[in-house]
Amino acid sequence: MxxxxxxxxxxxxxxxxxxxxxxxxxxxxxxxxxxxQRKPFVPKDPSRLTAIIPGLILDLLVKPGDPVRSGQSLLVLEAMKMQNHIAAHDAGTIKAIHVAPGDTVAKGQLLLEFQ
Known part of the structure; x- marks a missing residue:
């Protein structure tokens, strides 16, 4: 084609x-x-993890400097009374955490950064 x-x-x-x-x-x-007038497509940055849905951060399961493996749970995000374990898309090391338990996040908001 x-x-x-x-x-x-x-x-x-x-x-x-x-x-x-x-x-x-x-x-x-x-x-x-x-x-x-649409926004141009921007590919996702694999070093940044953003919220896929709005919700409430219930728990952080990692801290800066922690090595993580692909599929490992990084945090728990509550949305519509459901607890969603947000997992690492790839192996790496946590560089920075931009949220804390109790924070309300919007869709697309930066949660974590990887090295």
Whole structure:
């Protein structure tokens, strides 16, 4: 499957027509203002652990300097009366902890950093 697209600069008050070629077929589409103003994709930084849901930090199971293995529980986050054990995605060492038990966190908030 191959595809290509042109990326014209969108005008804020006018929809932008765009041609997209996919597997040799050209499709015409319109980019909406909402699409043109979307946030660009930023890949996740593996050295930073952020909250995947809002909730309350119940317990920290590690401290700075601790070595951790992949899958090891790092902290307990309560959300909607459920206790979620947040695990390490990879082996590493805890560099910094940005939350404490009793803290309320928002989705996307930085929890821990790894070295």
């Amino acid at each position: 191959t595809h290509s697209a042109t990326h014209p600069a969108p005008h804020p008050s006018k929809p932008v027509r765009q041609s997209i070629a996919l597997d040799g077929t050209v499709y015409e589409t319109t980019l909406t203002r909402k699409y043109a």
